[in-house]
Amino acid sequence: MTMFKLPELPYAYNALEPVMDEATLHFHHDKHHATYTANLNKALESHPELAEKSIRYLIAHLNLLPEDIRGAVRNNGGGYFNHALFWDMMAPERSTSFGGPVAGQIEKDFGSFEKFKKKFSAAAVSQFGSGWAWLVWNKDHLEVLSTANQDNPLTEGKKPLLALDVWEHAYYLQYQNRRPDFVEAFFWIINWDYVNELFEDAKKSRKCGAAE
Ligand code: MN
Numbered sequence: 153m154t155m156f157k158l159p160e161l162p163y164a165y166n167a168l169e170p171v172m173d174e175a176t177l178h179f180h181h182d183k184h185h186a187t188y189t190a191n192l193n194k195a196l197e198s199h200p201e202l203a204e205k206s207i208r209y210l211i212a213h214l215n216l217l218p219e220d221i222r223g224a225v226r227n228n229g230g231g232y233f234n235h236a237l238f239w240d241m242m243a244p245e246r247s248t249s250f251g252g253p254v255a256g257q258i259e260k261d262f263g264s265f266e267k268f269k270k271k272f273s274a275a276a277v278s279q280f281g282s283g284w285a286w287l288v289w290n291k292d293h294l295e296v297l298s299t300a301n302q303d304n305p306l307t308e309g310k311k312p313l314l315a316l317d318v319w320e321h322a323y324y325l326q327y328q329n330r331r332p333d334f335v336e337a338f339f340w341i342i343n344w345d346y347v348n349e350l351f352e353d354a355k356k357s358r359k360c361g362a363a364e
Pocket of ligand 1: 184235317319321322
């Protein structure tokens, strides 16, 4: 039986300072992400036939899951997957830079980096309550969108390339109610190397979600 494991952070807890401080990362990873992981495993216990499925498969095929666990997988599987992506999408300041194939695509689909940044930031700031802002690959172009709670665009067949958690637990210790400041600062710690990797993978399978 597959038990999903809480992934370790790919950097030290203080590596994203001053944008994201050590205390925030400890609570966010060790408590919140750990709880989603435990609750996902608990939900799957009653369905051993799903034991070999990947988290990408589960999230991409929520509609095929048994009804009694669909909600739990949507919320806790989403929480598990979203945070695993989120940690990898960040890196210490100046360790990567905007460039590579995804930069060209951003300029093509949004007009410029500044226009993309404005759109992504608006999605993050205006998401009412808890949720996420996303840059996604939708078959042949990029889109910016936001989702509520722990929903992931993969459920709609769109491939996530960049995600920003705007639940209050992601920033409140450090930024209190100043979500726009948190969103602005996030741009300093985007791991563009990883975004490019996800972009290359996303382009390979045009039928989004099918092969996950
Ligand atoms: Mn979170």
